[in-house]
Amino acid sequence: MATSSATTVWEGGLEHGAGTTTPASEAFATVDVSWASRTSRAAGKTSPEELLAAAHASCYCMALAHELGEAGTPPERLEATARVEFVPDEGVTSSQIVVSGRVPGIDEHGFGAAAAAAGDGCPISGALKGNVEITVEATLES
Secondary structure, eight states, X not given: OOOOOEEEEEESOTTTOEEEEEETTOSSOOEEEXXXXXXXXXXXXXXXXXXXXXXXXXXXXXXXXXXXXXXXXXXXXXXXXXXXXXXXXXXXXXXXXXXXXXXXXOOHHHHHHXXXXXHHHXXXXXXXXXXXXXXXXXXXXX
């Protein structure tokens, strides 16, 4: 079993306060977070949804690489972008994954099937299922 953690320190009220989030692994620098970064994308600060999008995109790429490898067609390159939508008073409503890949020996249909399976099999997708709409748009590069 692996456990991951991060710590956020917040000062002040919601609208005018701000915080910092630090991963225990030190894999990335401490990042600034604020309510404004959630609702208006304040420059230089992130949001929980952006961090969730990063987690979803990276998890999805791992799941897709696994699906393709199991099918005997490991990818040369995958690029996935997750767009997580946050609506005030509703919360996170969707995560849209847009993925492209360079995969020798597979056709568009096979890539699409693997991409859909990865969307269902990714552990972050599993954590979101039933609460957040998840969509996958896949393009095979030539």
